[in-house]
Amino acid sequence: MDLAIETQALSKSFDGVKAIDELYLAVPAGSIFGLIGPNGAGKSTLIQMLTGIIRPDSGEGFILGQSIREKNGSIRNRVGYVPDVPVMYPGFTVAEMYRLGNKLYPFWDWERCRELHQGFHLAEGQRIRNLSRGQKVRVALVMALALRPHLLLLDEPTAGLDPVVRRAFLQTIIEEVAGQGTTVFYSSHNLSDLEQSADHIATLYRGRMLFSRTLDELKESVHRLQLIFSGEPPEDAVRSLPGIVEWQKSGRVMTITVTGRLDSICPGLALLEPELVKELNLDLESIFIAFMRSEGYYLGSEKWEVGSEKGKDGSAKEDAEQ
Amino acid sequence: MWLDINPRSSIPIYQQMVDGIKEAVARGIMVPGERMPTVRELASELSLNPNTIAKAYQKLEQEGIIVTMRSRGTFVAGRSTVRDREGAKKQVAALMEKVMVEAYHLGLNREDLIQLFEASLDEWEKGEGNNHGFGYRDAGAE
Numbered sequence: 001m002d003l004a005i006e007t008q009a010l011s012k013s014f015d016g017v018k019a020i021d022e023l024y025l026a027v028p029a030g031s032i033f034g035l036i037g038p039n040g041a042g043k044s045t046l047i048q049m050l051t052g053i054i055r056p057d058s059g060e061g062f063i064l065g066q067s068i069r070e071k072n073g074s075i076r077n078r079v080g081y082v083p084d085v086p087v088m089y090p091g092f093t094v095a096e097m098y099r100l101g102n103k104l105y106p107f108w109d110w111e112r113c114r115e116l117h118q119g120f121h122l123a124e125g126q127r128i129r130n131l132s133r134g135q136k137v138r139v140a141l142v143m144a145l146a147l148r149p150h151l152l153l154l155d156e157p158t159a160g161l162d163p164v165v166r167r168a169f170l171q172t173i174i175e176e177v178a179g180q181g182t183t184v185f186y187s188s189h190n191l192s193d194l195e196q197s198a199d200h201i202a203t204l205y206r207g208r209m210l211f212s213r214t215l216d217e218l219k220e221s222v223h224r225l226q227l228i229f230s231g232e233p234p235e236d237a238v239r240s241l242p243g244i245v246e247w248q249k250s251g252r253v254m255t256i257t258v259t260g261r262l263d264s265i266c267p268g269l270a271l272l273e274p275e276l277v278k279e280l281n282l283d284l285e286s287i288f289i290a291f292m293r294s295e296g297y298y299l300g301s302e303k304w305e306v307g308s309e310k311g312k313d314g315s316a317k318e319d320a321e322q
Numbered sequence: 323m324w325l326d327i328n329p330r331s332s333i334p335i336y337q338q339m340v341d342g343i344k345e346a347v348a349r350g351i352m353v354p355g356e357r358m359p360t361v362r363e364l365a366s367e368l369s370l371n372p373n374t375i376a377k378a379y380q381k382l383e384q385e386g387i388i389v390t391m392r393s394r395g396t397f398v399a400g401r402s403t404v405r406d407r408e409g410a411k412k413q414v415a416a417l418m419e420k421v422m423v424e425a426y427h428l429g430l431n432r433e434d435l436i437q438l439f440e441a442s443l444d445e446w447e448k449g450e451g452n453n454h455g456f457g458y459r460d461a462g463a464e
Contacts, residue, residue: 032371171369178362178372196329199373216334216377223332276427283330 002029003062004151004183005050010059011207012045019045021207022059027185027200032177034194034215035187036288037204038297043187044084046204047155050185051081064150077106080144084156086136090129094122094139098146105147113146120168134161141169145176152176154186158193166190170197191285203288205295215284222290223262224282227254227274237272239305241265245294246306255280257290324351327368335370339378344387347398358388358396 005027012020019042027033037043048054050063052073061068066075088097098117102108117124120138128136137157144152152173158166174197176182188194194201195215202212213221222245227233233254239247243260258265262279269277282290293306325342327335346352361379365372379396382388390396425435 031373167369171366174369174372175362175366178365192330196369197371199371216336216374219332219334279332281330282332 003027004029004031005033005061005063005185007046007061008059010046010049010061011057012042012049012054013057014045018207020049020056023204023207023209025202025209025212027183029183030177030181031200032173032184032198033186033200033202034198035185035202035204036189036191036194037187037210038292041204042207043204044155045207047081047083047153047185047187050153051079052076077147078150080147080149080152082137082140082144082152082154082157084159085133086140088128088136088139090127092128093124094126094128094131095124097128097139097143098124101143101146107148109146109148112148113142116142116145116172119172120165134165137161138165138169141172145172148180149182152182152184152186154184156187156189158188158190166193173197191288192283195284201284203291205292205297210291210295218284218287219282221261222257222259222282222287223265224255224257224280224286224290225265225269226276226278226280227256227269227272228252228276228278229254229273230275234272241268245290246304248304257282257286325368327370329370335374336378336381339375340381340385343378343382344385347387352398354398354400356398358398360395 003026005025007023007025009022009024010020011018011022021042023042023046025046035043035046045054049056049061050068052068055069064075064078089100092100094117098113101113102110120142122135122138122142126135128139131139141157144154154173158169161169170193173184173186177184198215200213201215201218203210211218227238229252231252233249233252235249235254238244238254238256241256241258243258243265245257245259247254247256266277293304296306324346325339327338327342329335331338333341343352358379359367361372361375364370364375368375379388379390383390383396386399388396389399422435430438
């Protein structure tokens with residue numbers, strides 16, 4: 001498998017605090033790879049290391065086959081980057097930014113630039129300082145695509161965009177991948193965007209990788225089940241089910257979130273003799289929140305209980321086998 | 323395309339596509355020989371990941387629902403003849419078991435189930451634009 005991005009034990013600290021902690025990451029070429037994680041998990045630090053803006057303390061990283069420590073940045077001619085807050089010369093007009101792009105990038109494609117510019121309803125004569133954040137993000141995306149990228153690195157590109165612009169943005173990215181085979185690596189808090197457009201999902205937490213899987217595998221390997229018992233639920237037995245992430249008890253009903261394939265979970269469940277087992281829908285956001293809870297990341301009053309030791313072992317083992 | 327995909331469902335998107343297209347072919351909404359949109363066309367139309375769509379097409383091809391002809395495109399395949407009849411029976415039996423579990427909890431009995439099954443068979447066979455009667459298929463396979 002061709003990898004567009006690969007990191008090996010990549011690490012970076014700021015003032016003694018580990019932002020990225022021995023991170024291993026593999027991003028297949030041609031994929032739309034979504035990076036999720038709570039605020040401060042290290043997502044922007046990782047992306048900035050991949051672009052070469054900041055240097056790693058230790059470990060290695062490769063983009064498009066070249067080391068991110070490489071001083072000769074020729075590979076970056078083929079990397080489009082849209083930061084969460086685009087940095088552009090405020091006194092430049094949009095047209096001047098494009099001309100700068102043309103001077104900097106050897107594969108700059110004016111036709112592509114014009115086509116995207118018009119599609120995004122931007123005005124060439126406007127100065128950067130007078131643009132809204134949404135407009136700046138669009139200018140940055142036009143430039144990132146006009147340079148004919150093989151890899152796009154996007155840092156929360158859809159945050160703060162209205163639904164129409166967000167849809168147009170995703171559509172553009174999907175067409176780029178379908179048409180050019182470009183690899184897209186993007187971080188986002190908007191999990192329903194990722195659920196629609198991404199094929200791989202990685203979760204970063206405290207600078208470490210919690211899991212990295214295809215979206216299909218993820219959906220097939222996490223389940224929320226409702227168990228209805230005829231009497232008092234055997235709570236202790238349920239809590240020690242292998243792979244259990246969280247559970248909630250309400251009268252005769254227990255609702256649990258478990259990792260593993262359904263056909264390997266069911267025999268263990270049957271031993272508890274529930275009257276009825278029902279699978280509930282579980283979207284990416286709920287999966288993410290369940291994993292975060294099991295790592296001890298939650299706010300406010302929570303009615304879920306999480307992770308017995310046995311359960312944690314089960315899920316960790318399962319992750320290692322992937 | 324008329325495919326109804328819910329990205330937020332627990333069912334992976336590729337599986338939803340496979341199920342949707344199989345159903346469309348079975349109901350005669352898509353007919354043998356009909357050209358399928360390309361992965362790229364469909365990705366752009368549905369705003370879905372092209373790799374996911376390619377995966378769905380791959381599964382459909384493995385199951386003999388569609389065929390890809392080099393440089394000409396992808397088409398709905400002709401009616402399949404069942405190669406593994408025992409395997410097919412097992413698959414359908416597993417689906418029926420789910421129906422029976424549901425029926426049990428809703429308090430239906432054996433007679434109700436048989437009646438319902440015959441009624442939906444009749445409904446299926448007289449369905450409009452549907453020339454996939456089970457009697458005909460049986461005769462063809464034996």
